[in-house]
Amino acid sequence: MNQPQQPASDAIEGARREADAHPYGILLVDDEEAILESLEFTLGDDYRVFKANSGPEGLEVLDREEVALVIADQVMPEMSGVEFLEKVIERKPQTIRMLLTGYADMPSLVRAINDGRIYRYIQKPWEPEEVRLDVKRALEAWALGTENVQLAANLAAANERLRAENVYLRQEVTRKYGFDQILGSTPAMQRVFEVMEKVAQTDATVLLSGETGTGKDLVARAVHYAGPRREKRFVAQNCGALPDTLLESELFGHKRGAFTGAHADKKGLFEVAHGGTIFLDEIGETEPGMQVRLLRVLQDGEIRPLGSSETRKVDVRIIAATNRELQAEVESARFREDLYYRLRVVEIAIPPLRERREDIPELAHHFLDAANEKMRRNLKGFTNAAMDRLMAHPWSGNVRELENEVQRAVALAGDAETVSVDLLSEHLRGARAEAPVGGIEMGVEQDLNRAVDELKRQMIRQAIEETGSKTRAAERLGIPRQSLQKMMKRLELND
Ligand SMILES: Nc1ncnc2c1ncn2[C@@H]1O[C@H](COP(=O)(O)OP(=O)(O)OP(=O)(O)O)[C@@H](O)[C@H]1O
Ligand SMILES: [Mg+2]
CATH class of the missing domain: 1.10.8.60 (Helicase, Ruva Protein; domain 3)
Known part of the structure; x- marks a missing residue:
C-alpha cells in the first residue's frame, strides 16, 4: 500500500481535509504499480484513493477505511480479482465492486457479472474519461441506495418502536381495564363476571344497570378490552351531561354550519369508535328525540351527522349503562320501550355494595x-x-x-x-x-x-x-x- 508518509498530526489533518472534500473512498487493488498509479491519476482528484498491491492487502484497507467502491484487477498472484470481490461481499456487501480485466478472462467474468458480484468491468486499456464517468454514476446510484437503505432502516426501526409502544400501551390498558381489576368474590359478583366473560366475545349490545359507584364504567371497559374489538377504540359518552343538540353532534357528528358554532365538519363518536365500542353512559337521561336516533343506529347500524343528508354505516358495539330503573322509566313512558329491548340484549345488573x-x-x-x-x-x-x-x-x-x-x-x-x-x-x-x-x-x-x-x-x-x-x-x-x-x-x- 502506498500512502504518503506524513507526521501524524499532519496526516490526520490532511485526511480530514480530504475527507471533507472527497466524501467517497475508492480502493484500487492491483499487483502492477503502474496501473495503480494511472488509476489514481484518473480518480485521485475527485476521491480519496487507497491503493493495495494484493487481495489480502486490499482487505486490510477495507477493514480499516470507509470505502465506497473497489476496483480490483482480475489477474493477481495471491488472490484473483473475483476471489477478492467475493471477500468484499462477505465483509462489506454495500461496497460497489468493479473488475479490471486485461485480457478477456471471460468465463469467470461472465459468472461474476451474472451473480451480481460486480457492478461493471473495466477493460484494459481504458479511457480515463469513461472510467471517471462509470465511477461517478456508480457512486450516485450507491448513495441513493444507501440513503434509501438508511431511510428504510430508520423507518423500520421507528415502526418497530411504535409497534412495541403500542403493544405496551395496549397491554397497559388491557391490564388496567382487565377483569382482574374488578374485585368481588361474592356469588353475586361471580355471576356478573360469568356473564361479562361470555358477552365479551360477542358483539351483543349490553345494558349495564346498577346504582352509582357500583362499577359500571369498569365493567364496560373490561368487556371491551377482553373482546375481539380490543385493538380498536373504546369511547365513552355520558348522555346525561349534554343538551340534546350537543349530544347529537357529539355522537353523530355534524356538518359545518349545521348549527351556530359549528365552524367545521366534525366526526361523531360513532365514527370514531368504528370497529370498536361505544359506551353510552346514563342512557336513561336521553330525550325522546335522541332515543329515536339511537334506535336507528341499533336497528340499521346507520348514523347521519347533523346537517347532513347522507347516512353512514358504522360497525360499533354498544354498551349502555344506567343507574335508573329503566324498566320503570319505560312503564312511565319516559323511555322508549323498543329502544329498551334493543339495548338489553344482554343485561348485567351490578348489585349494590350493601x-x-x-x-x-x-x-x-x-x-x-x-x-x-x-x-x-x-x-x-x-x-x-x-x-x-x-x-x-x-x-x-x-x-x-x-x-x-x-x-x-x-x-x-x-x-x-x-x-x-x-x-x-x-x-x-x-x-x-x-x-x-x-x-x-x-x-x-x-x-x-x-x-x-x-x-x-x-x-x-x-x-x-x-x-x-x-x-x-x-x-x-x-x-x-x-x-x-x-x-x-x-x-x-x-x-
Ligand atoms: N368491583 C370493583 N372492584 C374494584 N374497584 C371497583 C369495583 N367497582 C367499582 N370500583 C371502583 O369504584 C369507582 C366507581 O366505579 P365506576 O365509575 O365504574 O362506577 P359507575 O357504576 O360507573 O358509577 P356512576 O353510575 O356514578 O357512573 C371506580 O374508581 C372503580 O374503579
Ligand atoms: Mg360511570
Whole structure:
C-alpha cells in the first residue's frame, strides 16, 4: 500500500481535509504499480484513493477505511480479482465492486457479472474519461441506495418502536381495564363476571344497570378490552351531561354550519369508535328525540351527522349503562320501550355494595394498598372496629364511596399504623341514625361477633347519650364501670 508518509498530526489533518472534500473512498487493488498509479491519476482528484498491491492487502484497507467502491484487477498472484470481490461481499456487501480485466478472462467474468458480484468491468486499456464517468454514476446510484437503505432502516426501526409502544400501551390498558381489576368474590359478583366473560366475545349490545359507584364504567371497559374489538377504540359518552343538540353532534357528528358554532365538519363518536365500542353512559337521561336516533343506529347500524343528508354505516358495539330503573322509566313512558329491548340484549345488573358486604374487606384492602402507594404511606390494615363500621355502613355511593372513604382515612392517618375508627368520616363513626338499636342493618351473612360488637357500640353510645355519664350508662347497661371503659377502648368508642 502506498500512502504518503506524513507526521501524524499532519496526516490526520490532511485526511480530514480530504475527507471533507472527497466524501467517497475508492480502493484500487492491483499487483502492477503502474496501473495503480494511472488509476489514481484518473480518480485521485475527485476521491480519496487507497491503493493495495494484493487481495489480502486490499482487505486490510477495507477493514480499516470507509470505502465506497473497489476496483480490483482480475489477474493477481495471491488472490484473483473475483476471489477478492467475493471477500468484499462477505465483509462489506454495500461496497460497489468493479473488475479490471486485461485480457478477456471471460468465463469467470461472465459468472461474476451474472451473480451480481460486480457492478461493471473495466477493460484494459481504458479511457480515463469513461472510467471517471462509470465511477461517478456508480457512486450516485450507491448513495441513493444507501440513503434509501438508511431511510428504510430508520423507518423500520421507528415502526418497530411504535409497534412495541403500542403493544405496551395496549397491554397497559388491557391490564388496567382487565377483569382482574374488578374485585368481588361474592356469588353475586361471580355471576356478573360469568356473564361479562361470555358477552365479551360477542358483539351483543349490553345494558349495564346498577346504582352509582357500583362499577359500571369498569365493567364496560373490561368487556371491551377482553373482546375481539380490543385493538380498536373504546369511547365513552355520558348522555346525561349534554343538551340534546350537543349530544347529537357529539355522537353523530355534524356538518359545518349545521348549527351556530359549528365552524367545521366534525366526526361523531360513532365514527370514531368504528370497529370498536361505544359506551353510552346514563342512557336513561336521553330525550325522546335522541332515543329515536339511537334506535336507528341499533336497528340499521346507520348514523347521519347533523346537517347532513347522507347516512353512514358504522360497525360499533354498544354498551349502555344506567343507574335508573329503566324498566320503570319505560312503564312511565319516559323511555322508549323498543329502544329498551334493543339495548338489553344482554343485561348485567351490578348489585349494590350493601347486598354483597362480604366483598367489603377485599375492596377496602385493595383501596388501602392503592392509597398507600399513592400517598407514600404504609398503613397495615384496619382495626377490627373500623372494619366493623365499614361492614355495617349502607354505602349508598357503593364502591366509589368506599374508595373515597379509604383514601380519606389514609390521607388523615399521619403516622398511624392502621386505619382506626377515628380516621373514618363522621357519618361512619356515628352510624346510629342509620342503624338504630334493635334494627341493626346488616346482611344475614354477617359475622356474628362483628354484629354483636356493633350492637354493643350502639347500645353504649345510646346509654351515654341518654344518661349523660359513663357511670350511669354502665349502671343502665348492667356492667361495672371499668368493664365499660375497657369495652369502649376495644370497640374504639371515643368518650
Ligand atoms: N368491583 C370493583 N372492584 C374494584 N374497584 C371497583 C369495583 N367497582 C367499582 N370500583 C371502583 O369504584 C369507582 C366507581 O366505579 P365506576 O365509575 O365504574 O362506577 P359507575 O357504576 O360507573 O358509577 P356512576 O353510575 O356514578 O357512573 C371506580 O374508581 C372503580 O374503579
Ligand atoms: Mg360511570
